[in-house]
Amino acid sequence: MSDISTLQAIIDDAERTVAAAQEELASAAAILAHRVGPLAAAHRLAELALEFHELAAQEVPTP
Incomplete structure (x- = not known):
């Protein structure tokens, strides 16, 4: 019986x-x-800002 109580x-x-x-x-x-949630959101915003900057830097064709 003590073996069972020891195992228990x-x-x-x-x-x-x-x-x-x-x-x-x-x-x-x-x-x-x-902690990561806000960092992931900030990272995505930075990516979008970079994409926007790259699009703005492209020459707009004149008609």
């Missing part, structure tokens, strides 16, 4: 360790999403 204690410890790691990863993922 090991399983319980492993489950707590996994749950803590999952919580830490979820928190890190939320922080990353919060």
Whole structure:
């Protein structure tokens, strides 16, 4: 019977360790999403500004 309780204690410890790691990863993922979201938007705006600049720099044909 003590073998079962020892194994159960090991399983319980492993489950707590996994749950803590999952919580830490979820928190890190939320922080990353919060930081990357605005950066991705700023990057896209910079790309659009560059495309607009390139289009504006092209010569407009005169009729």
